[in-house]
Amino acid sequence: MTKRLVLASNNPKKAAEMTALLAPLGIEVLPQSAFGIAEAEEPHDTFVENALAKARHAARCAGLPAVADDSGLCVAALGGAPGVQSARFAGEPKSDARNNALLIERLERLAGVDDRRAFFYSAVVLVRRADDPRPLIADGEWHGTILDAPRGDAGFGYDPLFYVPELGRTAAELDALTKNSLSHRGKAMGELLARLSADPL
Numbered sequence: 001m002t003k004r005l006v007l008a009s010n011n012p013k014k015a016a017e018m019t020a021l022l023a024p025l026g027i028e029v030l031p032q033s034a035f036g037i038a039e040a041e042e043p044h045d046t047f048v049e050n051a052l053a054k055a056r057h058a059a060r061c062a063g064l065p066a067v068a069d070d071s072g073l074c075v076a077a078l079g080g081a082p083g084v085q086s087a088r089f090a091g092e093p094k095s096d097a098r099n100n101a102l103l104i105e106r107l108e109r110l111a112g113v114d115d116r117r118a119f120f121y122s123a124v125v126l127v128r129r130a131d132d133p134r135p136l137i138a139d140g141e142w143h144g145t146i147l148d149a150p151r152g153d154a155g156f157g158y159d160p161l162f163y164v165p166e167l168g169r170t171a172a173e174l175d176a177l178t179k180n181s182l183s184h185r186g187k188a189m190g191e192l193l194a195r196l197s198a199d200p201l
Helices: 012-025 047-062 083-088 096-109 176-182 184-198
Strands: 003-007 027-031 066-075 117-127 136-146 162-164
Touching: 003 012, 003 047, 012 027, 012 066, 012 176, 012 184, 047 066, 047 117, 047 136, 066 083, 066 096, 066 184, 117 184, 136 184, 176 184
Parallel strands: 003 027, 003 066
Antiparallel strands: 066 117, 117 136, 136 162
């Protein structure tokens, strides 16, 4: 029997990624928009706390197990920014284009600084019910550098600026299968899948 899980996100590309990753366990992933669930507040200073808040909110509203990820880009030269503010780096409403433009601008302002190292971080949290006292928590990192102009039209968020030196391509120039095998979210989901295999829904 197919198990149903609500994804605490309205991002269709993130939903597609999660669906592909969870398919081997026979889990059907439904975005929270399918239930008319509004996005939860993300007031916390850490990725894990925000992911947990989102997962509990979706589980409470849908009456189903829920999975949430909170992820972002941490840039060394910016002291780890945009970090947990990655999706809203350039303010509201959220805009990938404006976020990328602001990141380029901030790095250009750092005269004499050529440190372009950065990493994506993802915290994934699964709760079996809203008040689950033992949420499953997994995380992952993906290291690269930031370009001064976008490349590629796949992916989303900061993917067009995130260059993976060993591949010679940006995250936005990778096919979905390659990205999922390397990315921060793919690594976190791999860890979560291993936990779920041992302790199923």
